[in-house]
Amino acid sequence: MTRHWFISTKYRRGSKLALFAAILAFTVIILGAFTRLTNAGLSCPDWPHCYGFMTAPHTATQLAQAAQVYPTAPIDVKKAWTEMTHRYFAGTEGIVILILAFSFLVTRKAKDFKTSLIGIVLIALLCTQVMLGMLTVTEKLKPVIVLSHLLTGLSILGVLWWAYVDLHINDDSFMQRSANPSIIKWIWLALIIVAAQITLGGWVSTHYAGLACIDFPYCNGQIMPAMQWNNLNGDLITIHMLHRIGAMVTATYVSMIAACLLFNASFRPIAFLMLALVALQITLGILNILWLRPVWIALAHHAVAIILLLTIITALIKANYESREGRYDWIA
Numbered sequence: 001m002t003r004h005w006f007i008s009t010k011y012r013r014g015s016k017l018a019l020f021a022a023i024l025a026f027t028v029i030i031l032g033a034f035t036r037l038t039n040a041g042l043s044c045p046d047w048p049h050c051y052g053f054m055t056a057p058h059t060a061t062q063l064a065q066a067a068q069v070y071p072t073a074p075i076d077v078k079k080a081w082t083e084m085t086h087r088y089f090a091g092t093e094g095i096v097i098l099i100l101a102f103s104f105l106v107t108r109k110a111k112d113f114k115t116s117l118i119g120i121v122l123i124a125l126l127c128t129q130v131m132l133g134m135l136t137v138t139e140k141l142k143p144v145i146v147l148s149h150l151l152t153g154l155s156i157l158g159v160l161w162w163a164y165v166d167l168h169i170n171d172d173s174f175m176q177r178s179a180n181p182s183i184i185k186w187i188w189l190a191l192i193i194v195a196a197q198i199t200l201g202g203w204v205s206t207h208y209a210g211l212a213c214i215d216f217p218y219c220n221g222q223i224m225p226a227m228q229w230n231n232l233n234g235d236l237i238t239i240h241m242l243h244r245i246g247a248m249v250t251a252t253y254v255s256m257i258a259a260c261l262l263f264n265a266s267f268r269p270i271a272f273l274m275l276a277l278v279a280l281q282i283t284l285g286i287l288n289i290l291w292l293r294p295v296w297i298a299l300a301h302h303a304v305a306i307i308l309l310l311t312i313i314t315a316l317i318k319a320n321y322e323s324r325e326g327r328y329d330w331i332a
Contacts, residue, residue, distance in 0.1 A: 015164060015167040015168065017096070017099070017100050017103070018100060018160055018163045018164040018167060019164045020096065021093065021096045021097055021100050021160045022157060022160040022161050022164055024089065024092065024093045024096055025093055025097075025153065025156050025157040025160055026157055026303075026306060027089055028086065028089045028090050028093050028153065029150070029153050029154065029157065029302075029306065030299060030302065030303055031085065031086040031089055032086055032090075032149075032150065032153065033205070033298070033299055033302045034082065034086075034295070034299060035082055035083055035086045036146070036205060036206075037205075037293075037295050037298050037299065038079065038082060038295065039079070040076075040079035040080075040082040040083050041083065041136070041137075041141050041146075042073075042137065042140065042141060043056075043076055043079035043080040043082065043083045044056070044080055044083045044084065044087075044137070045070050045073040045137070046070075046137070047133070047134050047137040047138065048087065048134075050080055050083065050084050050087075051065075051066035051069065051070055051073075051075065051080070052065070052066065052069055053066070055084060056077060056080035056081040056083070056084045057075060057077070057080065058077055058081075063075060063077075087133075090129075090133065094126055094129075094130065097122050097123075097126050097156065097160070098123070098126065100119075100122065100160075100163075101118075101119040101120075101122040101123050101126075102119065103119075104116065104118055104119035104122075104163075105119040105120070114166070118159060118162070118163050118166075121159055122156065122159055122160070125152055125155055125156045125159065126156065128152050129149065129152045129153060129156060132145060132148050132149040132152055133149060135149075136149050141206075143203070143206035143207055143233070144206075146202075146206040147199070147202045147203060147206050150202045150205075150206075151198075151199060151202065154195075154198065154306065154309070157306070157310070158309065158310070158313055161310050161313055161314070162313060162317065165313070165314055165317050165318075166317060181323040183260065183261070183319055184316070184319050184320055184323060186257055186260070187257060187312065187315050187316045187319055188316065189253070190253060190254055190257045190312050191309070191312045191313065191316060193249065193250050193253050193254070194250055194254065194305075194308060194309050194312055195309065196246065196250075197243075197246045197247065197249075197250040197305070198305050198306075198309065200242055200243045200246045201243055201301075201302075201305060203239055203242075203243070204239055204240060204243045207233075207236060207239050208236075209236040209237075209239040209240045209243075210240070210288065210289075210293045210298070211289075211292060211293055212236035212237045212239065212240040213225075213237065213240050213241070213244075213289065214289065214292065215289070215290070216286050216289045216290055219237065219240070219241060219244075220237075224241075225237050225241065227241060247281075247282070247285060250278075251278050251281075251282055254274055254278050254308070254312070255274075255275060255278055257274070258271040258272075258274040258275045258278070259271070259275075261274070261315065266318075266322075267315065267318070267319075270311060270314060270315045270318070273311055274308065274311055274312070274315075277304055277307060277308040277311060278308070280304055281301065281304045281305060281308065284297055284300050284301040284304060285301060288301055
């Protein structure tokens, strides 16, 4: 295995940095969800400051000055700190991503098309995310901007995870048997379906439609309430039900893919994890409705969706690499 450039100590450090950046990106997304769920998204009316300060105003002098400069924006110190904590973590993530991206771009031994592409994509996504973060505040939580902000954050996390897994792709613990090339397109479809379902979940969240239906499996006493297809940006019941329908499609398809992957010993742990995550996600989704969306359940629902997405990305990278190796002993 020593023939691979990334086995050296220097590139193992890069692998650790990629993992740290991915964990940090995941944390930032969860903090963003917590900020949104606690209605703290506009607790700081300006950006990147908070009432003109680098921290949430908390002293008597700061509070008096903030009230004078922003008389129409009442100060909630607790929520302002929630928003600023999210910004601090996001800023730290941005610095780490830049360090990682430029290390990919300037490292000579590792400089190939794929490595350069990862670096360039990370920088592009980071610039987009910063702009969307600003617009989220200046445009007063406009749903399409908030959703774009979430999806860009998930894209950053996906690329960081791709970089980390790619650095370990030849590890004996990761590479044991080969994949059938025909399964790759179906894993791609699973990735698209899960991403679409997360997008629907984000649309529910940005419109605060999570409690548009407060019972399950019914929606306010109806199995299938009237849907307003021409008002997907305004009718909360339609938005909510689209997410429910998407959940059924996603759970069915991902479970089928996981069942197929069970036939390969190398993919079996990933398949079991996918099945467990689907079962957990369905349970959390139902509890989210029946218990009227407690913050911790909503956060767990958000986190499990992201972990499922990363699990499918891992399966896709593994299947794609193993199929290129030319070994096709699919049945264990």
